[in-house]
Amino acid sequence: METVAGIVIGVIVVAALLWFFLFRDKGEGAGKLEAPTPEAKPSKKAEAPPAKAKPEPAKAAPAKAEPAAKPAAAKKAEAPVAKPAPAAEPEDEEEDEEEEEEEAAEPAAAAEPAVEAAPKKPAEPTKEAVEALRSGLDKTRGGFIARIAGLFRKKKEIDPELLNDLHEVLITADVGVKTSEKILENLRERMNNDGLSDEDAVWVALREEGRMILGKGQRDLRLPSSPSLILVVGVNGVGKTTTIGKLASRFKEQGKEVILAAGDTFRAAAVPQLEVWGRRVGCTVVKGKGKADPAAVVFDAVKKAQETGADIVIADTAGRLHTKSNLMEELKKVARSGEKALGRPVDEVLLVLDSTTGQNAIQQAAQFKDAIEVTGIALTKLDGTAKGGVILGIVDEHELPVHFIGVGERVEDLREFDAATFVQALFAKPDDETMAA
Ligand SMILES: Nc1nc2c(ncn2[C@@H]2O[C@H](COP(=O)(O)OP(=O)(O)OP(=O)(O)O)[C@@H](O)[C@H]2O)c(=O)[nH]1
Ligand SMILES: [Mg+2]
Known part of the structure; x- marks a missing residue:
């Protein structure tokens, strides 16, 4: 009996000890879990990357814009995905534009791959x-x-x-x-x-x-499929509207149907000036009412070209708004609107620079490039200046092709730029008598 009682007491003692140790362990464990609340943050951080890595779909975009053999087009197609909607945009428009960009993303991916203009062959200039x-x-x-x-x-x-x-x-x-x-x-x-x-x-x-x-980098205009859109930008007075008129005339001579978009809705006389060119050259001018939204005008012009089967839309834009940043924001919006209407990036953004402004033209190119994807240059008024050397600085510093040069006010004074011919004409050893300084 005594033995049995001893065993029972022993078991009770062992059970009590076990219970004590188990209870103590749980208490300590609970403390350990609660104490490192600050450590919980790093664990949240560790979760964060997947959230950041969300731009998965953005990564997929270049794949959609596939044509690996056409890097420039692919780069352009990426742009709307990569560029966040500009914060400066009024809020109500922001949403619309995000939608617009999403809508635009589909056709952009499905659109015919842009035909890359072949680089210009360095032909020998004719006398x-x-x-x-x-x-x-x-x-x-x-x-x-x-x-x-x-x-x-x-x-x-x-x-x-x-x-x-x-x-x-x-x-x-x-x-x-x-x-x-x-x-x-x-x-x-x-x-x-x-x-x-x-x-x-x-x-x-x-x-x-x-x-x-x-x-370096000279190439023909990239006008892939009908209609193509050329957006013409530049500060006021450089010769945008005149260059558009001359260009339209050139395209008409080549048998192309051209529509002009009156996208300078800021300066009152800008629309009638473009209309004069429209009548002279024989092409339709799409305009808005009063101080219309230039983005809407360009959109309508592209749609009109799609409906009527026109080949090229050339869009005029303002050279001056209340402030320079207003101007740049407006141009961005116009470009997005053109892109949406086309279902692909704007084909050419032609920056018009006035050679009489010399060094200033180099700076203007930098400012426009910062705001929008300028694809080429038209350099005007070379006939009226001794500062024509600026063309070297513009091309060298900005690595943009010069497509046209203006050497007068007549339609035929807009010349297609050819580097070899230009250099031969500019750097010809002068006749000592006639060229004496
Ligand atoms: N001599 C010469 N004059 C030019 C040339 N290109 C344009 N012009 C003149 O430059 C002036 C301004 O031209 P516009 O086409 O009105 O300039 P713009 O950039 O549209 O000006 P805004 O509409 O005010 O922004 C006009 O008198 C044109 O005839 C050129 O190559 N040579
Ligand atoms: Mg103008």
Whole structure:
């Protein structure tokens, strides 16, 4: 009996000990779970990346925009996905535009892949083409080029001093500091390698440098499928509307049906000015009522072109609004609207620059490029300035193709740009008598 009682007491003692230890462990465990509340944050952070990694669909977009062989088109197709809706946009429009962009995303993916314009082949310029351009460049040749010729009259020997003087001429001819430096560096290298023995060799080298700079990235306009949309942008007075009229005339001559979109709704006289061109060239002008929304005008113009089977829509835009940021926001909106109507990115955004503004044109290009995807340049008023050297700075610094140059006010004075012809016309060794500085 005593043994049984001993066993029972033993079991009770063991059970009590077990119960005590189990109870103590649970208490400690609970403390451990509760205490690290701060540690719970890192664990939340650890969860965060999947949320950030959400842009999965964005990653998928380039895949949709597939044509791997056409990087530029793919890049353009990505843009609306990558670009967040600009915060400056009024709220009510923001939603609409997000919807617009989503809607636009579908056709963009399904649209015919844009036909990439082949880079221009460096053909030898014809004598006639060079002659025809030369008179348009008379002022620049009379200034900048005559001054280079003047250097050789003072000095026959090609030495570092002459190259320094040449450097100064380039800078004061609005070629731009960076581009002038680059040209000079190459000329110095040629001189050190005995490649600049005399004046003729310097002219040859200048033409080669010019051709290298201006020929880079040159390509024809990319006008893939009917209708194509060319958006024409630039500050006020540079020659946008005139260039549009001249361009429309050129396309009409090629048998294309053109529609002009009166997207400068800010300046009262802008619409009638475009209408004059429309009548002159024989093409429809789509306009809004009063101070219409330019984005809506461009949208309507593209839709009209789709309905009527027109080939090209050329859209005019304002050169000035109340502020520069207003202007840039408006242009972004116009571009988005054009994109929505087309179902693909705008085909060409042609920035018009006025060569008489010299260095300012280089800065303007930077500002427009910051705001929208400029695809090419039209450089106007080369006939009225000695600052034509600015074309080298624009192309070199901004790596944009020049499609057209304006050398007068007549329709035929808008010339298709060809780097080789331009360089030959500009850097031809001048006749000493006629080109004396
Ligand atoms: N000499 C010369 N004049 C030009 C050339 N291109 C345009 N112009 C003139 O420049 C002036 C301004 O041209 P517009 O086409 O009205 O300029 P815009 O950029 O549309 O101006 P806004 O509508 O005010 O923004 C006009 O008198 C044109 O005839 C050119 O290549 N050479
Ligand atoms: Mg205008």
